[in-house]
């Protein structure tokens with residue numbers, strides 16, 4: 001699209017107000033016509049190809065996420081597209097016409113729209129061969145999985161535990177673990193997700209609702225010497241995982257899918273077994289590693305996606321006006337894969 005053919009108006013999904021009740025929040029979403037924003041220096045305008053719905057979007061709509069925006073606004077924290085306009089600075093201009101993965105947590109409209117304006121440094125320049133649906137899900141989950149997995153490598157863990165293991169992020173961690181010959185103990189809450197993971201070749205999958213869950217987890221964690229755990233769920237399971245692990249273990253919490261505070265941590269395990277309970281936040285980690293390392297990692301992940309070593313499972317693609325149908329499908333079966341909003345005509 002040439003700069004002079006960019007229209008004045010676009011279609012966008014709009015959230016009018018936060019609502020703790022996800023169904024009410026969902027039903028309040030509308031597709032509206034909005035002005036297409038103009039990029040200033042240090043910014044780019046992207047004609048969107050695709051944008052996923054993630055757990056952070058659900059929490060955001062409920063007003064339960066750490067990002068709070070001025071409403072009404074367009075949700076969506078990440079996506080993919082082509083840069084069609086830029087600010088006047090050299091770095092931004094260099095992105096014109098390029099395919100990018102893009103993200104934002106700023107207090108402005110998000111990615112669930114035909115066009116999206118963001119800071120130039122919130123873009124990952126894409127390789128030509130990459131699929132734009134996969135690229136829509138590149139900026140958050142694969143990078144987080146990489147960051148988490150680096151902790152397991154630094155800790156020289158022979159095996160890891162992951163809770164909420166049916167997620168796309170955990171599937172990325174599994175792929176990285178396979179590459180490094182590190183064993184994975186997967187924890188899920190539904191039998192059908194357990195069956196699915198077994199079908200996909202996972203050797204160790206435990207059901208957190210099983211009567212003997214705690215004993216089985218403890219036996220396996222000690223047998224495999226699983227000294228690093230990644231938990232996206234919170235609640236009492238975090239404590240059960242912590243207690244079940246061998247001496248010198250660490251549980252890294254990176255999500256709160258249960259909506260519950262962490263509980264059941266055994267004080268004796270904490271004091272006398274040198275265990276650590278910590279948190280992980282992608283944005284902080286990206287700042288810590290710096291731009292050069294971030295670019296190396298995103299290139300490595302793009303290569304892995306192109307070679308089909310890792311991929312995001314896509315459960316369905318929806319037009320903006322199908323927003324309610326799309327998100328209903330996603331929350332009905334989160335382990336079934338992401339839904340994408342497809343915007344490019």
Ligand SMILES: NC(=O)c1ccc[n+]([C@@H]2O[C@H](COP(=O)([O-])OP(=O)(O)OC[C@H]3O[C@@H](n4cnc5c(N)ncnc54)[C@H](OP(=O)(O)O)[C@@H]3O)[C@@H](O)[C@H]2O)c1
Nearest residue numbers: 055144166167168169232254255257258280281282334335
């Ligand atoms: N800290 C960070 O920087 C960071 C960055 C990226 C992502 N994250 C977090 O990573 C997690 C996974 O994200 P994703 O996009 O990969 O997820 P996803 O593919 O959309 O899947 C969500 C998964 O969560 C499971 N789940 C939902 N509620 C649950 C509960 N109460 N107990 C146990 N499992 C539950 C679902 O299992 P069912 O099929 O059983 O519902 C599903 O497997 C999310 O919590 C997300 O917020 C954190």
